[in-house]
Amino acid sequence: MTEPDVTLTDYGLALECAVFAVLLCRKATAQPQLRAWFALFFSSIGVAALAGGTVHGFFLDVRTTGRAVLWPAAMLALGGTALSTWAIGARIQFSRRLARLVTLCATVVFALYCALVLFVTQSYSLAIGHYVPAVCFLVGVFALAYRRTRARPVGFAFLGLLLTLVASGLQWGRVGLHPVYFNHNALYHLIEAVALYLIFCGARWFLAVPRVKEE
Secondary structure: OOHHHHHHHHHHHHHHHHHHHHHHOOOOOOOOHHHHHHHHHHHHHHHHHHHHHHHHHOOOOOOOOOHHHHHHHHHHHHHHHHHHHHHHHHHOOOOHHHHHHHHHHHHHHHHHHHHHHHHHHOOOHHHHHHHHHHHHHHHHHHHHHHHOOOOHHHHHHHHHHHHHHHHHHHHHOOOOOOOOOEEEEHHHHHHHHHHHHHHHHHHHHHHHHHOOOOO
Protein backbone atom coordinates (compact mmCIF):
# COMPACT_ATOMS: atom_id res chain seq x y z
CA MET A 1 0.00 0.00 0.00
CA THR A 2 1.67 3.21 -1.18
CA GLU A 3 -0.18 5.79 0.95
CA PRO A 4 -1.83 3.92 3.85
CA ASP A 5 -2.90 7.06 5.72
CA VAL A 6 -4.79 8.41 2.71
CA THR A 7 -6.21 5.03 1.71
CA LEU A 8 -7.49 4.06 5.15
CA THR A 9 -9.05 7.45 5.88
CA ASP A 10 -10.66 7.39 2.43
CA TYR A 11 -12.10 3.94 3.13
CA GLY A 12 -13.35 5.21 6.48
CA LEU A 13 -15.15 8.04 4.70
CA ALA A 14 -16.67 5.57 2.24
CA LEU A 15 -18.01 3.44 5.09
CA GLU A 16 -19.39 6.48 6.93
CA CYS A 17 -21.16 7.72 3.81
CA ALA A 18 -22.62 4.27 3.12
CA VAL A 19 -24.09 4.14 6.62
CA PHE A 20 -25.55 7.65 6.29
CA ALA A 21 -27.06 6.90 2.87
CA VAL A 22 -28.71 3.70 4.12
CA LEU A 23 -30.10 5.39 7.23
CA LEU A 24 -31.57 8.21 5.16
CA CYS A 25 -33.11 5.81 2.64
CA ARG A 26 -34.82 3.98 5.51
CA LYS A 27 -36.17 7.18 7.05
CA ALA A 28 -39.87 7.85 6.56
CA THR A 29 -40.50 11.31 5.13
CA ALA A 30 -43.05 13.41 3.29
CA GLN A 31 -40.22 14.55 0.98
CA PRO A 32 -39.00 11.43 -0.87
CA GLN A 33 -37.27 13.42 -3.59
CA LEU A 34 -35.25 15.44 -1.10
CA ARG A 35 -34.38 12.16 0.64
CA ALA A 36 -33.16 10.75 -2.68
CA TRP A 37 -30.92 13.77 -3.29
CA PHE A 38 -29.46 13.57 0.21
CA ALA A 39 -28.83 9.85 -0.33
CA LEU A 40 -27.09 10.65 -3.62
CA PHE A 41 -25.02 13.31 -1.86
CA PHE A 42 -23.60 10.83 0.64
CA SER A 43 -23.42 7.93 -1.81
CA SER A 44 -21.46 9.91 -4.38
CA ILE A 45 -18.97 11.10 -1.77
CA GLY A 46 -18.60 7.49 -0.63
CA VAL A 47 -17.94 6.24 -4.17
CA ALA A 48 -15.39 9.00 -4.74
CA ALA A 49 -13.67 8.15 -1.45
CA LEU A 50 -13.58 4.43 -2.26
CA ALA A 51 -12.20 4.98 -5.75
CA GLY A 52 -9.76 7.70 -4.67
CA GLY A 53 -8.50 5.67 -1.72
CA THR A 54 -7.84 2.69 -3.95
CA VAL A 55 -5.89 4.88 -6.37
CA HIS A 56 -3.75 6.33 -3.57
CA GLY A 57 -3.17 2.93 -2.07
CA PHE A 58 -2.54 0.75 -5.08
CA PHE A 59 -2.55 2.64 -8.39
CA LEU A 60 -0.50 5.82 -8.03
CA ASP A 61 1.30 4.98 -11.26
CA VAL A 62 -0.61 6.79 -14.01
CA ARG A 63 0.23 3.99 -16.43
CA THR A 64 -1.81 1.37 -14.59
CA THR A 65 -5.25 0.24 -15.71
CA GLY A 66 -6.58 0.71 -12.19
CA ARG A 67 -5.62 4.37 -12.24
CA ALA A 68 -7.12 4.84 -15.70
CA VAL A 69 -10.46 3.47 -14.52
CA LEU A 70 -10.73 4.55 -10.88
CA TRP A 71 -9.57 8.16 -11.09
CA PRO A 72 -12.19 9.22 -13.67
CA ALA A 73 -14.77 7.32 -11.61
CA ALA A 74 -13.84 9.37 -8.55
CA MET A 75 -14.05 12.58 -10.58
CA LEU A 76 -17.47 11.68 -11.96
CA ALA A 77 -18.72 10.78 -8.49
CA LEU A 78 -17.66 14.20 -7.22
CA GLY A 79 -19.65 15.70 -10.07
CA GLY A 80 -22.67 13.79 -8.76
CA THR A 81 -22.03 15.32 -5.35
CA ALA A 82 -22.13 18.80 -6.84
CA LEU A 83 -25.37 18.01 -8.69
CA SER A 84 -27.05 16.69 -5.55
CA THR A 85 -25.85 19.73 -3.60
CA TRP A 86 -27.55 22.11 -6.03
CA ALA A 87 -30.73 20.02 -5.96
CA ILE A 88 -30.84 19.85 -2.15
CA GLY A 89 -30.41 23.59 -1.78
CA ALA A 90 -33.01 24.33 -4.44
CA ARG A 91 -35.61 22.04 -2.87
CA ILE A 92 -35.10 23.52 0.58
CA GLN A 93 -35.10 27.17 -0.46
CA PHE A 94 -37.27 27.54 -3.56
CA SER A 95 -40.71 26.62 -4.84
CA ARG A 96 -41.06 23.27 -6.60
CA ARG A 97 -41.10 24.94 -10.02
CA LEU A 98 -37.96 26.98 -9.41
CA ALA A 99 -36.27 24.01 -7.73
CA ARG A 100 -36.89 21.93 -10.85
CA LEU A 101 -35.37 24.68 -13.00
CA VAL A 102 -32.26 24.95 -10.82
CA THR A 103 -31.88 21.18 -10.84
CA LEU A 104 -32.23 21.09 -14.63
CA CYS A 105 -29.52 23.72 -15.05
CA ALA A 106 -27.27 21.86 -12.62
CA THR A 107 -27.85 18.66 -14.59
CA VAL A 108 -26.75 20.35 -17.82
CA VAL A 109 -23.61 21.64 -16.11
CA PHE A 110 -22.99 18.16 -14.72
CA ALA A 111 -23.23 16.69 -18.22
CA LEU A 112 -20.68 19.21 -19.49
CA TYR A 113 -18.43 18.40 -16.54
CA CYS A 114 -18.64 14.69 -17.34
CA ALA A 115 -17.66 15.37 -20.93
CA LEU A 116 -14.63 17.37 -19.78
CA VAL A 117 -13.56 14.59 -17.41
CA LEU A 118 -13.91 11.86 -20.02
CA PHE A 119 -12.48 13.66 -23.03
CA VAL A 120 -10.43 16.70 -21.99
CA THR A 121 -8.86 16.67 -18.52
CA GLN A 122 -8.95 14.76 -15.26
CA SER A 123 -7.31 17.45 -13.18
CA TYR A 124 -8.55 17.55 -9.59
CA SER A 125 -8.82 21.33 -9.98
CA LEU A 126 -11.73 20.75 -12.36
CA ALA A 127 -13.60 18.78 -9.69
CA ILE A 128 -12.96 21.48 -7.09
CA GLY A 129 -14.10 24.22 -9.47
CA HIS A 130 -17.28 22.30 -10.18
CA TYR A 131 -17.98 21.42 -6.53
CA VAL A 132 -17.17 24.60 -4.59
CA PRO A 133 -19.89 26.86 -6.13
CA ALA A 134 -22.51 24.24 -5.25
CA VAL A 135 -21.26 24.06 -1.67
CA CYS A 136 -21.29 27.85 -1.35
CA PHE A 137 -24.89 27.88 -2.60
CA LEU A 138 -25.94 25.27 -0.02
CA VAL A 139 -24.07 27.15 2.72
CA GLY A 140 -26.26 30.15 1.95
CA VAL A 141 -29.42 28.02 1.94
CA PHE A 142 -28.56 26.45 5.29
CA ALA A 143 -27.78 29.88 6.74
CA LEU A 144 -31.19 31.18 5.66
CA ALA A 145 -32.90 28.04 6.97
CA TYR A 146 -31.21 28.42 10.33
CA ARG A 147 -32.23 32.07 10.46
CA ARG A 148 -35.85 31.04 9.86
CA THR A 149 -36.00 28.06 12.18
CA ARG A 150 -33.20 28.41 14.75
CA ALA A 151 -33.09 24.60 14.68
CA ARG A 152 -29.85 23.22 16.09
CA PRO A 153 -29.48 20.45 13.45
CA VAL A 154 -29.68 23.08 10.71
CA GLY A 155 -26.91 24.99 12.46
CA PHE A 156 -24.90 21.78 12.56
CA ALA A 157 -25.37 21.29 8.82
CA PHE A 158 -24.30 24.89 8.17
CA LEU A 159 -21.15 24.42 10.25
CA GLY A 160 -20.50 21.10 8.55
CA LEU A 161 -20.50 22.68 5.10
CA LEU A 162 -18.22 25.47 6.28
CA LEU A 163 -15.93 22.78 7.66
CA THR A 164 -15.78 21.10 4.25
CA LEU A 165 -14.57 24.38 2.75
CA VAL A 166 -11.94 24.70 5.49
CA ALA A 167 -10.85 21.13 4.84
CA SER A 168 -10.60 21.79 1.10
CA GLY A 169 -8.49 24.87 1.78
CA LEU A 170 -6.10 22.90 3.98
CA GLN A 171 -5.88 20.17 1.37
CA TRP A 172 -5.22 22.71 -1.38
CA GLY A 173 -2.50 24.28 0.78
CA ARG A 174 -1.04 20.82 1.44
CA VAL A 175 -1.36 21.22 5.21
CA GLY A 176 -0.98 17.88 7.01
CA LEU A 177 -0.04 16.51 10.40
CA HIS A 178 2.96 14.58 9.07
CA PRO A 179 4.40 14.49 5.52
CA VAL A 180 4.59 10.67 5.52
CA TYR A 181 2.28 9.23 8.17
CA PHE A 182 -0.65 11.69 7.99
CA ASN A 183 -0.40 14.03 5.05
CA HIS A 184 -2.71 16.77 3.78
CA ASN A 185 -5.10 14.33 2.10
CA ALA A 186 -5.48 12.25 5.27
CA LEU A 187 -6.14 15.37 7.34
CA TYR A 188 -8.74 16.46 4.80
CA HIS A 189 -10.50 13.12 5.16
CA LEU A 190 -10.48 13.35 8.96
CA ILE A 191 -12.05 16.82 8.96
CA GLU A 192 -14.48 15.77 6.23
CA ALA A 193 -15.69 12.85 8.36
CA VAL A 194 -16.71 15.26 11.14
CA ALA A 195 -18.29 17.64 8.62
CA LEU A 196 -20.35 14.89 7.01
CA TYR A 197 -21.76 13.81 10.35
CA LEU A 198 -22.91 17.38 11.02
CA ILE A 199 -24.52 17.54 7.57
CA PHE A 200 -26.20 14.20 8.20
CA CYS A 201 -27.77 15.61 11.38
CA GLY A 202 -29.20 18.46 9.32
CA ALA A 203 -30.42 16.12 6.60
CA ARG A 204 -32.43 14.09 9.10
CA TRP A 205 -34.05 17.28 10.40
CA PHE A 206 -35.03 18.52 6.95
CA LEU A 207 -36.60 15.16 6.12
CA ALA A 208 -38.56 15.17 9.38
CA VAL A 209 -40.36 18.46 8.71
CA PRO A 210 -43.01 19.17 6.05
CA ARG A 211 -42.06 21.14 2.99
CA VAL A 212 -42.64 24.87 3.43
CA LYS A 213 -42.09 26.24 -0.06
CA GLU A 214 -45.04 25.82 -2.42
CA GLU A 215 -45.57 26.36 -6.11
